[in-house]
Amino acid sequence: xxxxxxxxxxxxxxxxxxxxxxxxxxxxxxxxxxxxxxxxxxxxxxxxxxxxxxxxxxxxxxxxxxxxxxxxxxxxxxxxxxxxxxxxxxxxxxxxxxxxxxxxxxxxxxxxxxxxxxxxxxxxxxxxxxxxxxxxxxxxxxxxxxxxxxxxxxxxxxxxxxxxxxxxxxxxxxxxxxxxxxxxxxxxxxxxxxxxxxxxxxxxxxxxxxxxxxxxxxxxxxxxxxxxxxxxxxxxxxxxxxxxxxxxxxxxxxxxxxxxxxxxxxxxxxxxxxxxxxxxxxxxxxxxxxxxx
Numbered sequence: 001x002x003x004x005x006x007x008x009x010x011x012x013x014x015x016x017x018x019x020x021x022x023x024x025x026x027x028x029x030x031x032x033x034x035x036x037x038x039x040x041x042x043x044x045x046x047x048x049x050x051x052x053x054x055x056x057x058x059x060x061x062x063x064x065x066x067x068x069x070x071x072x073x074x075x076x077x078x079x080x081x082x083x084x085x086x087x088x089x090x091x092x093x094x095x096x097x098x099x100x101x102x103x104x105x106x107x108x109x110x111x112x113x114x115x116x117x118x119x120x121x122x123x124x125x126x127x128x129x130x131x132x133x134x135x136x137x138x139x140x141x142x143x144x145x146x147x148x149x150x151x152x153x154x155x156x157x158x159x160x161x162x163x164x165x166x167x168x169x170x171x172x173x174x175x176x177x178x179x180x181x182x183x184x185x186x187x188x189x190x191x192x193x194x195x196x197x198x199x200x201x202x203x204x205x206x207x208x209x210x211x212x213x214x215x216x217x218x219x220x221x222x223x224x225x226x227x228x229x230x231x232x233x234x235x236x237x238x239x240x241x242x243x244x245x246x247x248x249x250x251x252x253x254x255x256x257x258x259x260x261x262x263x264x265x266x267x268x269x270x271x272x273x274x275x276x277x278x279x280x281x282x283x284x285x286x287x288x289x290x291x292x293x
Contacts, residue, residue, distance in 0.1 A: 001047050001048050001049045002027075002028050002032060002048060002049060003069055003070065004069050004070070004071070005027060005028045005034045005049050005051075006018070006026070006027060006067045006069070006074065006076060007067075007069060007071065007074055008049065008051075009034055009051050010074060010076055011038055012035060012044065012051070013038050013051075013053065015038055015039065016036040016037060016038030016039075016040075016053060016056075016063070017036065017037055017056075017060070017062050017076065017077035017078055017079065018034075018036060018076060018077070018078040018079065019035050019036060019037040019054075019056075019078070019079045019083075019084065020035035020037040020079070020087050020088075020095035020096070020098050020099060021035060021095075021098040021099050021103060021272040022034050022036070022078075023035075023065075023078040023079040023084045024070060024084065024099075024103055024106075024107070026051065026065055026067050026078070027067070032048045032049055032050055033050045033051075033052050033098065034049065034050070034051050034052070035052050035053075035054075035094075035095050035098060036051060036052070036053040036054075036055055037053065037054055037055070037056040037057075037060065037079070037095075038053050038054075039055070040053070040055055041053065041054050041055050041208055052094055054093065054094075054095055057083075057131075057132035057133075057134065058131075058132055058133075059131040059132050060079070060083060060132075061079070061082055061083040061128055062078060062079060062080055062083070063077070063078060063079075063080045064076075064078075065075060065077070066079045071083045075087065081107060081111055081114070082111065082124060082125050082128045083128060083218065084099075084107060085104075085107045085108070085111060085125060085141055086125060086129055086134055086137045086138065086141055087099070087137075087139050088103075088107065088141075089136070089137040089140035090134075090137055090140050091136060094189075098186065102200040104144070105148075105172060107143060108145055108148060111124070111125065111145070112145070118145045118146050118148070119145075119146060121145050122141065122142040122145045122146055122212045125138060125141045125142065125145070126138045126141075126142060129141070130235075132191050134153075138206065139253070145190075155173070157178065157179045159179045160176070160177060160178045160179050161177050161226075161230060162174055162175070162176045162177075162240050162255070163175045163177070163229060163230075163242065163243060163244045164241070164243075164244065164245060165195065165207065165238070165239065165240070165241055166241075166242060167195075167238055168238050169240070170185060171187060171242075171245065172195075173185060173187055173195060174187055174188065175203075175207070175241070177202075177226050178195075180201075181201030181202070182197070182200075182201060182202060182203045182204075182226075183197075183224070184196070184197035184204050195207065195239075203225050205237065206239075207229075207241070208225060210239060211225055211228045211229070212228065215222070229241050230249065233267060269271070
């Protein structure tokens with residue numbers, strides 16, 4: 001059905017033309033919608049195909065296109081690059097919502113390439129907008145064309161963090177927190193099989209089991225697991241979490257030659273958490289851990 005969508009639409013509505021995303025794709029969208037512009041607003045559903053038609057402007061700008069299917073080629077009118085770009089800025093329009101950000105950016109690049117500069121493309125789009133009374137659409141199109149380089153930069157979440165997880169001093173994976181959930185990504189082939197993300201969005205259980213808990217967690221005043229490993233830690237195991245690769249290399253360089261054998265046997269060399277606690281609690285904790293070791 002979707003393969004012959006354009007042929008079906010041409011048979012049902014011979015006076016209509018492809019518009020919106022269908023004018024770019026020369027066919028239906030991934031969700032099975034085919035967008036047309038014609039004499040009236042109407043919607044037709046045929047099994048998995050949905051033909052969405054809106055009222056065409058008084059002075060449409062169209063161009064011929066060729067679409068092929070199993071039965072051959074057909075010629076049909078489609079919206080011109082200027083008109084389909086204006087259609088992307090129509091208010092409360094299903095035709096406009098079907099044009100994705102990528103399609104809109106491709107349309108803008110196509111117009112700038114044709115007319116030579118963003119301002120010249122905006123002037124050409126405005127000429128068509130005035131003929132049809134699409135003033136708001138013309139303003140939106142001009143704003144997008146002239147300010148797109150600065151507006152294209154998406155503000156990053158500064159609360160997001162990425163940490164390197166090392167095994168015996170060698171990085172083998174990355175922990176990423178985007179401000180909402182965790183993501184675990186293996187970066188080495190020799191990763192321990194225990195470190196894996198069993199629940200999407202959650203901290204890997206093996207790493208979570210190494211976090212401070214009980215009295216130690218109260219002393220550190222850590223609100224959650226993200227706050228616990230934000231600054232990076234070395235645990236009394238073979239796993240270490242570093243803020244960046246430079247810190248991982250410097251830590252590996254400071255480790256004595258005998259440390260490798262001790263770490264691989266499961267004996268902790270030093271505990272960064274102890275040194276981060278000040279006062280009597282830190283001294284008491286350092287004494288307890290040194291005696292335990």
